[in-house]
Amino acid sequence: MSDEVVVIRDFHKSYAGAPAVAGVSFTVQRGEIFGLLGPNGAGKTTTLECLEGLREPTSGSLNIMGIDPTRSPNRLRDLIGVQLQSSGLPGSMTPREAMQFFCAYHGVAPRHDLLERLGLGEKVNAQFSSLSTGQQRRLSLALAIAHNPQVVMLDEPTAGLDVGSRVELHDLMREMQAGGTTIILATHDMAEAAKMADRVAILLKGKIAAAGTPTQLTAKGSGLVKISVSSEDNVLTKTTQALPAVAQQILKDEYVIYYSQDAGETVPAIFDMLKAQGDHLVDLRVERPSLEDRFLEITQPSQTNGGER
Amino acid sequence: MTAFFHHFMYDFRVGLRNKSLLLLNYLFPVGVYVIIGLLMTGLNPDFAPTMIPAMILVAIMSCTLLGLPNPIVESRNSGVYRSFRINGVPASSIVIIPMLTSFLHIFLVSAFITFSAGPFFKASMPTHWGYFIMILILAAFNMASIGLLIGVVAPNTNAIPLFSQSIFLPAMMLGGLMIPSSLLPPTLYRISLLLPTTHAMNAWRGMAFGMTTTYAPAWGLLVLLLSGMIAFVLAIYLFAWDPKNRRRGQYPWLAALALLPFVISAILLPV
Numbered sequence: 013m014s015d016e017v018v019v020i021r022d023f024h025k026s027y028a029g030a031p032a033v034a035g036v037s038f039t040v041q042r043g044e045i046f047g048l049l050g051p052n053g054a055g056k057t058t059t060l061e062c063l064e065g066l067r068e069p070t071s072g073s074l075n076i077m078g079i080d081p082t083r084s085p086n087r088l089r090d091l092i093g094v095q096l097q098s099s100g101l102p103g104s105m106t107p108r109e110a111m112q113f114f115c116a117y118h119g120v121a122p123r124h125d126l127l128e129r130l131g132l133g134e135k136v137n138a139q140f141s142s143l144s145t146g147q148q149r150r151l152s153l154a155l156a157i158a159h160n161p162q163v164v165m166l167d168e169p170t171a172g173l174d175v176g177s178r179v180e181l182h183d184l185m186r187e188m189q190a191g192g193t194t195i196i197l198a199t200h201d202m203a204e205a206a207k208m209a210d211r212v213a214i215l216l217k218g219k220i221a222a223a224g225t226p227t228q229l230t231a232k233g234s235g236l237v238k239i240s241v242s243s244e245d246n247v248l249t250k251t252t253q254a255l256p257a258v259a260q261q262i263l264k265d266e267y268v269i270y271y272s273q274d275a276g277e278t279v280p281a282i283f284d285m286l287k288a289q290g291d292h293l294v295d296l297r298v299e300r301p302s303l304e305d306r307f308l309e310i311t312q313p314s315q316t317n318g319g320e321r
Numbered sequence: 322m323t324a325f326f327h328h329f330m331y332d333f334r335v336g337l338r339n340k341s342l343l344l345l346n347y348l349f350p351v352g353v354y355v356i357i358g359l360l361m362t363g364l365n366p367d368f369a370p371t372m373i374p375a376m377i378l379v380a381i382m383s384c385t386l387l388g389l390p391n392p393i394v395e396s397r398n399s400g401v402y403r404s405f406r407i408n409g410v411p412a413s414s415i416v417i418i419p420m421l422t423s424f425l426h427i428f429l430v431s432a433f434i435t436f437s438a439g440p441f442f443k444a445s446m447p448t449h450w451g452y453f454i455m456i457l458i459l460a461a462f463n464m465a466s467i468g469l470l471i472g473v474v475a476p477n478t479n480a481i482p483l484f485s486q487s488i489f490l491p492a493m494m495l496g497g498l499m500i501p502s503s504l505l506p507p508t509l510y511r512i513s514l515l516l517p518t519t520h521a522m523n524a525w526r527g528m529a530f531g532m533t534t535t536y537a538p539a540w541g542l543l544v545l546l547l548s549g550m551i552a553f554v555l556a557i558y559l560f561a562w563d564p565k566n567r568r569r570g571q572y573p574w575l576a577a578l579a580l581l582p583f584v585i586s587a588i589l590l591p592v
Contacts (some may be wrong), residue, residue: 064407096407100400101333102392104335113331113406116324155408223384 015042016064017163017194023072025218032058034218035072040163040196040211045189047209047226048198051311054215055274056198057097059268060165063196064094076163090118095159097151097168103141107132107151110140111158115130118159126154129184131177145172153181163194182208200302212303214310218281221310233306235269235276236260238299241282247289248282267295328414329557332422335392339541346426349576350380354434358442361499366497370532371443373435373497374525375458378518380430380491384423385468392419393472394481397456398537402562412560412564416473416553420465427461445530453529456542460521463545466552467517467579473556474573476564498524503535507592510535515580520544543583552579 018040024038025033027082033055040046048056051071061067063074065085074080101110112186115122125138130150134142157164166185170178185195185208199205203213204227211248213223222229236259241248247269255261271280275298286293328543336342354376361368368375405415438444447453471484492498496508496518502510513519521543526532555576 066403084391086409089407092407094407096403098400100402100404102335102396104338104400105331109331113324113327116327117409119324136585152404155404223374 014195015044015078016040017044018046018196019073019075019241020059021073023059023062023074023309024070025055025062025067026070031218033062033069033215036215036218036220037072038213038220038223040133040194042194043189043192044210045208047197047212048196048215049200049202049205049212049307050215055169055218056059056215059215060094060167062197064088064092064165076083088310090159091162093156093159093164095156095164095166095169097147097171098208101140101148101151103139105140107135107136107140107143107154110151110155114155115158120159120304123154123158125157127151128182130154140249146174146177150181153184157184157188157248162194163196164188165196165198168200169197169200170199172202178204203304206303214307217313218312222306229300230306233301233309234259234271236273236301237275237278238297238301238305239270239275239278239282240264240267240295240297241293242266242268242295243286243291243293245289245291247286247291251285251289253285255285324410325414325418328418329421330412332418333425336388336422336426338365339392341391342388346384346423347430348385350376351433352428353379353383357499358438358444362442362444366545369443370445370530371497371501371522371526372442373438373447374453374522374529376434376438377427377457378460378492378496378498379523380384380434381427381464382489384426384430385461385464386471386489387468389419389423389465389468390472390475390481391478392487393469394475394478397561398477398564400563406562412562413557416557416560420462420469420553423460423465423468424461427457431457432436447525447529448531450531453525456521456524456529459524459545459549460517461544463517463521463549466549466556469556470552470559470576470579471563473559474576482537490514490545492518495519501526510592511587515583515588517545517548519582520583520586540586540590544586547582548579551581552576555579 016039023033024031048059050056055317058067061199062069063081065081065088068082077091079244081088095256108124109133111122111124111127127133130153132147132150134145140148154168169181182269189195195308197205197209209226212229213286214221249263256277257269257272258270258278259273260271262269271279279298336346336558357376358372362372367419370458402415406475439446467488475481475484495513496507496516497513498518500512502522505513524538524541527538555578559573559575572578
């Protein structure tokens with residue numbers, strides 16, 4: 013059996029003639045966490061909804077474990093778990109009822125332990141409409157995974173979650189992955205994608221602009237290292253002397269920020285300059301380019317390194 | 322079967338838990354029953370023989386035409402049905418279960434009306450209980466199907482009263498509930514044949530209460546059955562999981578086919 017659990021080939025989707033997704037192809041391996049990144053309107057949710065069988069593609073093929081979600085959506089229901097971007101449950105339904113209701117349709121015993129684990133233990137009898145946004149998201153997640161699906165699709169799962177819940181969700185995702193579950197994660201949170209995803213694809217205007225592991229993607233960027241320096245007398249803000257390997261320099265609050273092609277050359281030069289001017293270092297930070305930097309390079313090329321973001 | 326049972330029980334509980342539905346399923350019909358019982362039996366002694374079916378029809382209309390469409394439209398437009406779909410809830414359950422729970426609410430209120438109207442308002446009891454219950458089921462099926470169809474085709478909750486009240490209000494005035502349809506002028510009588518309550522009342526009068534009727538009750542039952550079946554099939558056919566993905570939603574006018582048996586009856590039945 014192939015390890016490719018999700019296969020998408022030349023997928024197009026248009027709404028009233030306007031293309032939302034234009035020729036997307038990717039595969040997801042069994043047990044992989046695959047991040048789908050992109051700005052609003054890039055086509056992430058459309059891609060997920062076509063995979064879930066909620067919408068029909070205009071052309072191309074989508075396949076989950078050998079099943080076409082458009083032709084046989086009902087065969088997929090017990091194999092996939094879905095957390096939609098907007099949690100839709102009847103306002104008067106309680107978490108306990110929702111768990112019983114959906115587990116009954118999946119033919120499994122209700123997983124009330126998941127409600128406890130996701131911090132909903134005290135809210136099991138509260139009506140859905142009375143839950144906070146974060147609680148609604150956590151309930152939606154619990155329902156998505158309660159029937160032990162083989163593929164889980166999470167659309168902005170951490171939106172509205174507090175820090176503790178976010179950590180709990182990430183732990184849960186790791187556990188599911190260890191158990192062989194494949195996870196497709198659509199998110200705006202670059203730190204989350206960098207931390208959790210084995211591979212990511214960046215969607216831009218309905219096309220894949222970049223794909224690979226987070227490390228591969230960041231390595232493919234401009235490669236400029238960000239060096240932030242603050243000193244007692246701020247002499248660096250006044251000097252016009254160019255530093256070696258610096259491609260760009262900006263001022264932000266008390267800091268001078270250099271974008272350097274080689275931190276090994278730039279940092280010693282900064283120390284030399286401070287010493288020569290009789291100034292003393294207060295703070296110095298050297299940061300490698302992050303996935304977010306790479307994402308912004310791709311999605312907003314005109315603004316890349318053009319100012320502090 | 323377990324899933325169907327859970328869904329049914331949940332939907333039934335919502336009918337009691339949700340304040341709007343509690344009002345439409347129980348409080349409004351019982352309130353109307355008490356008020357009409359106090360007023361009409363004093364003003365018009367001829368009302369007592371048909372009080373039970375008339376008040377049951379108010380309960381049926383309130384529960385189905387007024388109560389059923391709103392949750393359907395709200396659930397569709399707020400994404401509830403999308404959640405249901407990805408978790409394997411079949412469309413048939415979404416359409417059938419509210420209908421069945423409506424029947425249960427209707428039967429409970431009908432039992433209360435039937436067994437209290439005699440002692441409290443000296444209303445006549447049915448002479449043939451079998452027909453009485455059969456017509457009750459048929460009238461509930463017909464109007465529940467129409468209520469479902471309204472919920473399926475109404476684009477938003479603002480449009481629901483337009484459809485529901487176009488049946489509810491004329492039915493209250495012309496549908497034989499307060500005065501027999503036979504007393505209406507010929508033109509209004511002809512119009513009254515477009516209403517399900519006219520046929521239900523005619524059937525109840527003739528078959529369950531042994532009273533005279535203006536046309537054979539069987540024709541009325543046939544009209545209720547055909548219209549209910551057409552509405553039910555169309556409700557399933559036109560059902561959409563979400564407002565942006567209406568595969569067949571571009572044909573809401575098909576819903577008018579459910580009224581065809583009433584139109585034919587208005588043309589063909591004798592005045």
